[in-house]
Amino acid sequence: MAETRYDSRAAADYQAAREVPRDGLDAWRTAVSAAAGLAPGMTVLDVGAGTGAFASAFHAWFGVRVLAVEPAAAMRALIPASEEIRALDGKAESLPVPDGCADAAWLGSVIHHLDDLEASARELRRALKPGAPVLIRNSFPGRCDRDLRVRFFPETAGLVDTYPTVDRVCAAFATAGFAQVSLRPLPQRSAPTLTAYADGLRRAADSKLRALPDAAYARGLARLRAAAEADPTEPATSWMDLLVLT
Numbered sequence: 001m002a003e004t005r006y007d008s009r010a011a012a013d014y015q016a017a018r019e020v021p022r023d024g025l026d027a028w029r030t031a032v033s034a035a036a037g038l039a040p041g042m043t044v045l046d047v048g049a050g051t052g053a054f055a056s057a058f059h060a061w062f063g064v065r066v067l068a069v070e071p072a073a074a075m076r077a078l079i080p081a082s083e084e085i086r087a088l089d090g091k092a093e094s095l096p097v098p099d100g101c102a103d104a105a106w107l108g109s110v111i112h113h114l115d116d117l118e119a120s121a122r123e124l125r126r127a128l129k130p131g132a133p134v135l136i137r138n139s140f141p142g143r144c145d146r147d148l149r150v151r152f153f154p155e156t157a158g159l160v161d162t163y164p165t166v167d168r169v170c171a172a173f174a175t176a177g178f179a180q181v182s183l184r185p186l187p188q189r190s191a192p193t194l195t196a197y198a199d200g201l202r203r204a205a206d207s208k209l210r211a212l213p214d215a216a217y218a219r220g221l222a223r224l225r226a227a228a229e230a231d232p233t234e235p236a237t238s239w240m241d242l243l244v245l246t
C-alpha cells in the first residue's frame with residue numbers, strides 16, 4: 001500500500017475520527033485478555049501505535065507498561081506518554097527495543113502499512129519473550145463485509161483486496177517461527193448511532209475513504225444517511241479480525 005503521510009492536521013483528524021471510543025471496545029478487551037493473559041508488571045509492545053488510543057486502553061484495562069512504537073512524529077506527539085506509556089520513534093522492521101522485553105505485541109490496523117512483513121516478524125521474534133503472542137487487529141481481503149465502511153462504501157473492499165491476506169501474513173510470520181493460534185472477527189461500537197457515526201466521519205483521516213472517487217464517497221454517505229434515518233437507534237457497529245500468533 002502507498003505510504004500514508006501524517007502531518008499534525010492528519011494526526012489530529014485521525015485522533016478525532018478514527019479512535020474508537022473505549023466503551024465500544026468491550027469485545028476486544030475480553031478477547032485480548034483471553035489471548036494474552038495480561039497483568040500488571042507485564043509489558044506490551046504497541047507497534048504502529050498511532051495516536052496511542054490502544055496504548056492507553058491497554059494500560060487502563062490491564063495495568064501493563066506499554067512501549068508504543070510509531071514512526072510518524074505527528075502521530076507520536078499525540079500519544080499520552082508517561083512513565084507507563086513510552087512513545088518511541090521506530091518501525092516494525094527495526095524496533096527500538098531490547099531483546100526479549102515484551103510479553104505481547106499489538107499491531108492495530110498497521111499490517112497493510114508495513115514495508116517488509118518478514119523483517120517485521122523477525123524483529124517481533126527478537127523483541128518478544130519466548131511464547132509471547134502477537135495480536136494483529138486488521139481488515140483482511142475477503143473478510144471485511146461487516147466493516148461499516150465496506151457496508152456503506154462497498155468500493156472500499158477493492159482497497160482491502162490489496163492488503164496482505166491472512167495466509168500471506170501467517171506465511172511471513174512462520175519464517176520467524178510464529179504459528180497461527182486463532183482468527184476471529186470482533187465487533188466494536190464506533191458510535192452510538194449511525195447518525196453520530198456519519199457526523200464524525202472525516203474522509204481525510206481514513207485511507208479507505210480517501211481512495212474513493214468523489215462520486216463513490218457521495219453515494220456511500222447517502223446510503224449511510226438513509227440507513228440512519230430508517231433506524232435512528234441502530235448503533236454503529238463495525239467488525240474487524242483479531243489474528244493471534246505465537
Ligand SMILES: C[S@@+](CC[C@H](N)C(=O)[O-])C[C@H]1O[C@@H](n2cnc3c(N)ncnc32)[C@H](O)[C@@H]1O
Pocket residue numbers: 006018019047048049050051052053054069070071072075090091092093107108109110113114115
Ligand atoms: C491506521 S494507523 C493505526 C494506529 C493505531 N494502531 C490504531 O489502531 O489506532 C497506522 C499507523 O501505522 C504507522 N506505520 C506506518 N508504517 C509503519 C511501520 N513500518 N512500522 C510501524 N508503524 C508504521 C503509521 O504511521 C500509523 O500511525
